[in-house]
Amino acid sequence: MIIRLLCIGKTDEGWLQDGISKYEKRLKHYANFSLEIIPDVKQAKNLSNEQLKVKEGELLLKQLNTADQVILLDEHGEQMRSIEFARYLDKKMTAGVQRLVFIIGGPYGFSDAVYQRATGQLSLSKLTFSHQMIRLFFTEQLYRSFSILKGEPYHHE
DSSP, X not given: OEEEEEXXXXXXXXXXXXXXXXXXXXXXXXXXXXXXXXXXXXXXXXXXXHHHHHHHHHHHHTTOOTTOEEXXXXXXXXXOOHHHHHHHHXXXXXXXXXXXXXXXXXXXXXXXXXXXXXXXXXXXXXSOOOHHHHHHHHHHHHHHHHHHHTTXXXXXX
């Protein structure tokens, strides 16, 4: 199974990028994982929040194949414990899902078209985090899930 993480805009903070890179390297032992950055919308300052979401949505939707299972990382999504997320990934692999695409939107969220395309939504917390920090939290949780599935000692319960 291929796992992709699509994000809008580059990671500005070096310390965040260092953490993300750490878990990307670790994930190579478990999965075909890629983190892909969609460039920020040009002249975004001239757009309303809704117009910006629509433009970002168009860019995101261009990255998807028709067979992709698309999960939005969204504050209103389903919340899972790490072990539940590991089981979720295991079910997707067992079901033969070819490409599982997780998407982190821009600071104003997702357009209606992106919500309609999604096959699910996942919330990492009831707290609100910057969309750049979510990249680090998600890559760590993905690594944690694979270590759980392999029975390795990274996760303590």
